[in-house]
Structures are given as C-alpha cells and as structure tokens.
Amino acid sequence: MNDASPRPAGTTGSAPRPVYRERLLPGPGAWIAAVGLGVIVAVVVLPLAPLVAPGAGVLVAAGTIAALVVTAPVIEVSDGELRAGSAQIPVGLLGPVTPVFSAEEMRVQLGPELDARAYVCLRSWARTGLRVELVDPLDPTPYWLVSTRRPDDLAAAIEEATADA
Structure with missing residues (x-):
C-alpha cells in the first residue's frame, strides 16, 4: 500500500517518472480502526433497523478508508x-x-x-x-x-x- 520506491529519472513515454514518490498512507492500526468504526455503526444501527445495519457499517468503513487514502499526502x-x-x-x-x-x-x-x-x-x-x-x-x-x-x-x-x- 505504500509506494515508496525510488525510480530512475530517465524514462521513455509522455511523462517522466518521478525520482522519488511516497504516499504517506496510515499504518495497519488506522485501517483496523476504520473497519472497527464500521462495525460499531452496524451494532448501533442494528436495534433500530436490522436490515440497514450491515449496509450502514460497510458504508461507514468504506467512507473512512476512502478519506484516509484521499487525505494521505x-x-x-x-x-x-x-x-x-x-x-x-x-x-x-x-x-x-x-x-x-x-x-x-x-x-x-x-x-x-x-x-x-x-x-x-x-x-x-x-x-x-x-x-x-x-x-x-x-x-x-x-x-x-x-x-x-x-x-x-x-x-x-x-x-x-x-x-x-
């Protein structure tokens, strides 16, 4: 998940490849917390709407994971x-x-x-x-x-x- 490998500067093609590139994605703890948040939302929604709870949990977990990826510099x-x-x-x-x-x-x-x-x-x-x-x-x-x-x-x-x- 971490693209941190240095690459050669000279390449062929339309765009030159970066000499160095790294996306600062979170570690495993943040990914586990995102899934855990989805589980918590599913458990909270379960007594109110049993058919909606799994979807709400997946939606919250996916949204949290997407936010982590999009905001990683x-x-x-x-x-x-x-x-x-x-x-x-x-x-x-x-x-x-x-x-x-x-x-x-x-x-x-x-x-x-x-x-x-x-x-x-x-x-x-x-x-x-x-x-x-x-x-x-x-x-x-x-x-x-x-x-x-x-x-x-x-x-x-x-x-x-x-x-x-």
Whole structure:
C-alpha cells in the first residue's frame, strides 16, 4: 500500500517518472480502526433497523478508508521540484538536507526547534522525516519539515535532482 520506491529519472513515454514518490498512507492500526468504526455503526444501527445495519457499517468503513487514502499526502521529487502535499518548490531553491531518523528527533524538530514560519507536512504515523533548508531570499519560509518513512532515499533524490538542475 505504500509506494515508496525510488525510480530512475530517465524514462521513455509522455511523462517522466518521478525520482522519488511516497504516499504517506496510515499504518495497519488506522485501517483496523476504520473497519472497527464500521462495525460499531452496524451494532448501533442494528436495534433500530436490522436490515440497514450491515449496509450502514460497510458504508461507514468504506467512507473512512476512502478519506484516509484521499487525505494521505504524496511526497515526490520529479521534474526538478520537491512536492510535499499541496506545496511544491524547485530544487534549485533548496539548501542543506537533514534526515530526521527517529521519533525523538522529529519531536524535537516539531517542538523546541520549530520555527513558526516553517512549512510542515506531517503525518503522525510516519515518525521519521526530512528537514530541507530554503535558500530563496524572497521566501519567508526558512525550511520545510516533511514526514517520510524513507528519509535517506528522499534526501538522495533531492540531492540527485539538485545536481541535475
């Protein structure tokens, strides 16, 4: 369910493939909770409408799963840009890249060391990430803090894209 494999930049066809792409889908606990919510709705509706209860449970579970998939941000490096969720920036405007390898390091980055002007694309189920400094003097954002399950691969993709730019 997690598309986090790095891909080669040079491909044939109409659209170039991304150097790196990862959709930050939730872990197994969220999927189990979505199904559990459907079961709870079915049990609650059962005494009121026994014929509707199974359908209501399936509908709620499917809707919750769909919401989890639709709202999961995509982290991508392609076409000379870094995309994180709805934001994108050319790799030429990126400075030093610092992988965040542990949940404790991420907590420090999000707490005591967080600059309120930073762009943050965070998902709690991806406990590692990447801090990317910006070198654009016109942009008030000092850095991006991006959740990723593969900080080394994302850092390497950004560095590769920066070298090619």
